[in-house]
Amino acid sequence: MTWIGDNLGLIWEQLREHLYLAIVPVILGLIISVPLGYVATRYSWLANPLIAFGGILYSLPSIALFIVIPAVLGTKVLSTVNIIVALTIYTVSLLIRNVIDGLRSVPPDVRQSAIAVGYGALHRVVAVDLPIAVPVIFTGLRVVTVANISMVSVGAVIGIGGLGELFTLGFQKDFLTPVVVGVVLSLTLALIADLILVSLQRILTPWARVATPVGEVA
Amino acid sequence: MWEYLTDSFNWSGNEGIWARILEHLWYTFAALGLSVVIGLPIGLRIGHTRRGAFLAINLGNAARALPSLGLLMIAVLLTDQIGFLPVLVALVALGIPPILASTYAGLSGVDPATIDAARGMGMTGREILTKVEIPIGMPLIISGIRSATLQIVSTATIAALVSLGGLGRYVVDGLKLRDFPQMFTGALLVALLAIVLDALFALIGRITVSPGLKIG
C-alpha cells in the first residue's frame, strides 16, 4: 500500500497516457468507419469482404502490430503514434460491422418515407439513417472502447503501455501491488468509459427508450 | 520473412514451426474448451430462464475489460508458477464473456411465439431448451464460440511472455531480438491459424445449424 502512496505521480501519469492511447483510436476509428460503412451499404457487395477483412486484421496479435507499424510508417519506435495507429486499425476492423449493421437496421418503410418526403441521398444518411443506427453503432463502440482500454497495456512490452507499464514494472520485481493497481485502474477506466458511452447513447437516442404505448402487450 | 518460412530447418524439430503450431493449438483448445464448459451452461441457464441477464451481461462486459497481460502477470505471481496454468487462467477469462453473451442472446432471441407453441404442445422446460431454444439459438452460440476462438488464438501469443511456446515464441523472440522476419512469421502464422479456425467454425456452423434458419 505504501507503494501506491509513494508512486502516485507515476500512477497518475500512466493513467493519463492510458486514457489517451485508448480513446484517440476510438474517435479516429469512428471517423473512419462511418463513411466506410456507408459506402459498404451503398455498394453492398463490399460489405462482406470488408467485414471479413476486419476479422482477419483483428486476429493479428497486437504485439506484432505495435512493432510492425514504425517499420511501415517510419515513426519513431517509442512514439505513441504506433499504438494509436494499431488500435485504430483494431477499432475500424470491429466497428465496421456495427456501422454496416446499424445502417441496415433502418426499417425499409422509414427509408421509403425519407426518400418520398424528398431527402437527398446524403442528407438522408445524416438526418435519418445515422441517428437510427446509433444504438447499433454504440454497441460496437462500447465493445471496442473496452477492448482498446485493455489492449493498450500490451504496449508495455515495447515500452509505451500506459497502465501496462505498471504490470511490467511490478512483474520484474516479483511484486504484485503495481500489477494489481494497473489491472484495477484499467478495469475501472473501462467501466467508466462504458458508463459514459451508455449515458451518451441515452442522451443521443431519447426515442429509443420510451415506453411502449398503453394497451399494447409486449 | 520468406527466407525464414522457406528454410526447412525452421519447420522441424521441437522448436520448429510445426511444433509451435501444435503448441499454439493446444493452448487455444484447452482454453476454449474450458471457456465453453464454464460459459455455455451459464448462458443457457440465463437465456432459458431470462433471469439474471443484467448481471451476467455486465459481468461479461467487465471481464472483457480485464487486460489479459495484467491478468496473466497476476496469475503468475499468485500461482507462483510459470507454466500453463496462469496462461490458461488469462485466456479463459477472455473466452468466457463472448460465449456467455452470445449464448444468452441466441436463446433470448427465440421468437416468444415459438416457445409459446412449444409449451402449449406440452414440452417440459428441458425439452424446450434442448429441442427448441438450443437449435434455434445455435447460429449465435456458434458465433460466440467463434469469436472467443479468435480472441484466444490471437492472445495466446502472450503465453510466450511467460516462457511457454506457441507461435507467440516467434513474435516475442522476434521482438526481443529485433528479428523482424521471425516476428512477421509468427504474426502471420497466428493470423493464418485464426483464419483456418474461423473457417472450421463456419463449417461446424454449417453442419449444426438447421437449414431452416438460414432462409431469407
Place this chain on the structure above:
Amino acid sequence: MIEFEDVTKRYPDGTVAVDKLSLRIPSNQITVFVGPSGCGKTTSLRMINRTIERTSGTISIDGDDINGRDAVTLRRGIGYVIQNAGLFPHKTVVDNVATVPKLIGWDKRKAHSTAMELLERVGLDVKLAERYPAQLSGGQQQRVGVARALAADPAIMLMDEPFSAVDPIVRHQLQEELLRLQRDIGKTIVFVTHDIDEAIKLGDNVAVLRVGGKLAQFAPPAELLANPADDFVRGFVGQDRGYRALTFVHPEALPVQPLPDELALQDGVPLGWRNGSEELLPVGSVFKRGDSLRAALDAVLTSPTGCGVCVDDDGKAVGVIDQSTVAEALRS
C-alpha cells in the same frame, strides 16, 4: 365439455384480464371468443391448457378440474394453434407436425406417416413436407400449424387468432377449410378472434367478451345478430347485422318460378338477360336451392331485372324468384 366457473385472472401488475368468467363450452363444436383488443380472450384461452394459471375459480374438462392434472400431460392432449403459427424454424414441415407424436413416444415411422396424412388433410401439397417454415407462405404456415396441433389427435383444439396475419383471400380459404375439417373430425374447438365476421362464420357458439374480461353474451351467432344482449354487443356486431343475420335464415324452400324467356341459356347455364339489343345484360349473382336468404336476396339485388336466378349444383338454371317472393320470406 369445458367449464369455466367464476374464473378470474389477475396479472402480477394488478391488471384483471378475466373477471369471474362462467361459461360452458360444448364438446365437438366450435366456440368462438370474440371481443375488442385486450378483453382477455387470449388469457381465457390459455388458462385452458394452463400456459397461464388462473388466479381463482375452476376450469374443468368433462368434469375434472384441470388443476388436478399434470400441466405437461394436459397440454399434450390439447392442440394449440397461434397467430403466425409459431412453427419451429429449424425443423422441416413434416418434423414440425410430428413433434407431439414423437414427444409422447410414438415410433418415428408412425409419427412421420401420421404427419404426412395430416398435411394432406389440411390441404397442403405433400411436396412441401421437406421444406422449412421460412419457405412457406403465411397461409401455408397456418395450415402446418393446424396439422401440428391435430397430430396427436387431441380432443380439444385451442386456436388463438390463427388466421389474423394472412390476407383476406387466404383467410377466407383457411376458414372454409377449417369448417370442412371440423365436419370430419368434430373436435372441441375454442377459437379466438377479434373479427366478428369470422366469429359468425365459424362459431357454433360465440362468446362476446368486453374489456375487463367480462362475458357480455354467449349465444349461437344467429341469436347474437337477432338479439344482441346490450348496446356493447350491438355496437360490436356492427352495422349490416340485419343483412348478415339472413345468413342463418334458410327458408324451407323458396317457391321458384319457371325460367322466363328473357333469360338466355347455354346448355342450361344462364348467360344473361336479353333486353332487345344484341348485348346481354349480366345475370347477377345466383343462388342455390337450400342457400340462405342472404344469397337469394343478393341474387335479386344484383339482377338487372329484379329476378334472381336459382341454379343447381352444376350451375344450370332451375328457376327464378322475384323481389316480392323474397320480401315474403323475409316477413315470415
Place this chain on the structure above:
Amino acid sequence: MIEFEDVTKRYPDGTVAVDKLSLRIPSNQITVFVGPSGCGKTTSLRMINRTIERTSGTISIDGDDINGRDAVTLRRGIGYVIQNAGLFPHKTVVDNVATVPKLIGWDKRKAHSTAMELLERVGLDVKLAERYPAQLSGGQQQRVGVARALAADPAIMLMDEPFSAVDPIVRHQLQEELLRLQRDIGKTIVFVTHDIDEAIKLGDNVAVLRVGGKLAQFAPPAELLANPADDFVRGFVGQDRGYRALTFVHPEALPVQPLPDELALQDGVPLGWRNGSEELLPVGSVFKRGDSLRAALDAVLTSPTGCGVCVDDDGKAVGVIDQSTVAEALRS
C-alpha cells in the same frame, strides 16, 4: 390530373409489375387502386413520385411529364403515406410532421405551428406532439403519417395501404376521418388497398388491377358493383355486391309512414316495440332521411316487426317504413 400513358415497369429480374397502364386520375378526388397481392399497385403508385422509375411510357401531372422534373423537388410536392406510417422513430411527432416544411426551408417557428395545426386537423390530441412514434398506437401513428404528408400542402397525396395494419375498428375511424378531411382539403388522392370494401367506401373512382399489372376496370364504385367488367372483377368485388351497391342508392325520399302505437318512445327517441308483455322488443337498427337504401333495408331487416324506424339528427323517431316500401324502392 395525373395521367398514365402506356406505362410499363419491368424490374431488373424480369418481373413485369405494370404492363402498358393507361389511366387518368382526376384532380381533387380520391382514386383508389385495388387488386390482389402483387398486381402492381404499389409499383404504380410509386412511379408517380419517382421512388420507382418507370421502364417505358409517360406519366404526367397536369400535362407535364414528371421525368422533366428534379425527383427530389417533385417528391417534396407530393404527400406520401404508407402502411405502419414509416414515421421517423428518432423524431418527435411534431418534428415528424414538420419534416418537409423544414426541408423546403420554412423557418422553424412556422414549420412548428403548421405541424401543430395539422395534428389537430387529423384528430390528434396536441398533447401527443412531443411524444415519439413508439409511444403512439397504430391508429395514432397513421394519423401522424397523414399529417406529415399534408404538411407542405401538396396538391397530390399518395397513400399505400395506409390503414391495413390497424384493427378494424380503428380502420373504420381512420376512413371516416379521411373522408371528412378530404371534404375540407380536396386534394388529388391516390389510394392503394387490397380491400374492396375500403375501395368502395373511399373512392370517387376505383381502378381494379389484375396480376401482371393490367387494368381490369376503372369506374366509380357504384358502377363497379353494378357492372363488373368481367369475371375477374366480379370475383374480386365479391359476394354481397348487390347489397353493397345499395350504399349508392339514395332514393330521393322514402315515403315514411306515421309512427305506429306499438313503438315505445322516450322524449321522441325510440325505446322498443311493445308486444303485449312487460318487456319491449329491440328497435333494430335505425336510419336517417337521406341515408342510403342499404341503411333503410338493414333497419327493416333488423326490426322484429318488419318496420324500420327513421330518425332525425337528434335520434328522434320521425316515421317508419315497411318491407314493401323498401321493395318498391329497390325495384325502381
Place this chain on the structure above:
Amino acid sequence: GGGGDQLGSDKAGDSPAPSKVTSITVGSADFSESQLLAEIYGQALAAKGIEVKKKPNIGNRETYMAAIKDGSVDLVPEYTGAALAYFDKNSTETDPDKAYDALRKALTPGLEVLDMSPAADEDTIVVTKATADKYSLKSLADLKPVGKDLVAGGSSEFKVRSAGLKGLKEKYGVEFKEYKTLDAGGPLSIKALTDNQIQVTNLFTTQAVIKDQGLVQLDDPENILPPNNIVPLIRTDHKSDDVVATLNAVDAKLTTDALTDLVKRIDVGKESADAVAKDWLSKNPLS
C-alpha cells in the same frame, strides 16, 4: 538477430555536439538496475537545470537501442561488454579497458559513450547449490559432460549471442537438453531456477538473489562473459559539456557494492527507483 539496423535510421546523423542542451530524454531497459541508473542520471542532470524527460522500462537492449538511434531517447545507461557485443558481434575483448575502447570505435555514428564507471555488473551463469553439488559444478567447463541432462533458461538474447549459448558451445563444448526462453535475470528465470524447471541460468552480479538463495556462480575461464562496466550511452546531439561533466562525476562515484545495495532496495525492498536514486544522490553530492 541483428535486425535492429533495419530501424536504425540515420536521424542521429553526424550533427556536432551542441554547446548547450536544455532538455534531454533518459531511457532505460526493463530491469531495475537500468531504471535506477537512469533515475540517477536524470536527477543529477535535473539538478543542473536541464529539463529531463523519462522513458523508463523501454524493453531489452535491442528495443532501447532502436529508440536511441531514432531519437526517441537521448541517453541510456549501458554496460561496456554487452553494448560492444551489440555493435560488434565478433568482438572478444575480455579486458575492461580494451572493451571500452573497442566499444567507442564500434558505435554507430551519432552515438557516443562517456567515461566508464568503476562500478560493474557482470553477466554470470549460475546454478543452485543443489545442482552444483549433484554434478560437482564449479566452472562452465564442468557443464560439458552433464549439459545433456540439464535445462538452461534465460532471455531470448542469451540464446543466440556469444556471451550465451553460442559461446558456451564454441568455447566449452556445452550443449543443453533444452533452452527455455524466460527473461533476462528476471522473476521468471529465478522462479524457474528455484523450482528446478531449469538448472542453469544467466543472472547479473549485482542481483541480491544470488547471495540470498546461495546460488553458485560458475567460473568463466574462457572469458565468454564480457566485462560490463557501467557507461552512459548518449546521442552526440545531446552531448554538451555540462552533461558530460555531470554524468562522468556520477559514474566516478558509483561502485559495484553500492549498486548491489541499491538494487536490492528496489527488488527486495520494493522501493521505487526514483526514491532510491534520490537517496543515493543526497548521500553522494556531486560537488
